[in-house]
Amino acid sequence: MSAKTFVDTNILIYAHDVDAKDKHEAAKSVLRELWSERTGVLSMQVLQEFYVNVTRKIATPLPKDVARLVVSSYSIWCIETTPSEIAAAFRIEDEARIGFWDALIVASAAKSGAERILSEDLNAKQRIAGIRIENPFVDAS
Numbered sequence: 001m002s003a004k005t006f007v008d009t010n011i012l013i014y015a016h017d018v019d020a021k022d023k024h025e026a027a028k029s030v031l032r033e034l035w036s037e038r039t040g041v042l043s044m045q046v047l048q049e050f051y052v053n054v055t056r057k058i059a060t061p062l063p064k065d066v067a068r069l070v071v072s073s074y075s076i077w078c079i080e081t082t083p084s085e086i087a088a089a090f091r092i093e094d095e096a097r098i099g100f101w102d103a104l105i106v107a108s109a110a111k112s113g114a115e116r117i118l119s120e121d122l123n124a125k126q127r128i129a130g131i132r133i134e135n136p137f138v139d140a141s
Helices: 009-016 022-037 044-056 064-077 083-096 100-112
Strands: 005-007 040-043 116-118 131-134
Touching: 005 022, 005 100, 009 022, 009 044, 009 064, 022 040, 040 044, 040 064, 040 100, 044 064, 044 100, 083 100, 100 116, 100 131
Parallel strands: 005 040, 005 116, 116 131
Antiparallel strands: none
């Protein structure tokens, strides 16, 4: 079985944002691959951020019922966030000098056993808490 991949919010948003052009196609392709390999993971934080952003903040917002269906579909990928991940996020925030919300993503990814995080927000090719950061859009315009 392939290594687990943690998906950051922006990847999920781009996959459902038809106005994102190349990033939309790249994100859809990555998610399709993770579905077929059964290796995708994410957190409640990602699903919450996704819902708010795609229903309110993108140029062509998704209807709430559609966004809720997406959240429901991806809930099987969800790793539970506990006070232990919050404590780990505090350490990661200080050690990696990143924001708390990004640190919580890393802590959740670590809990899930993910070997990589797909994100546009974190620095690609960096390792945080032993997890490789990758930006799937480096070749997308």
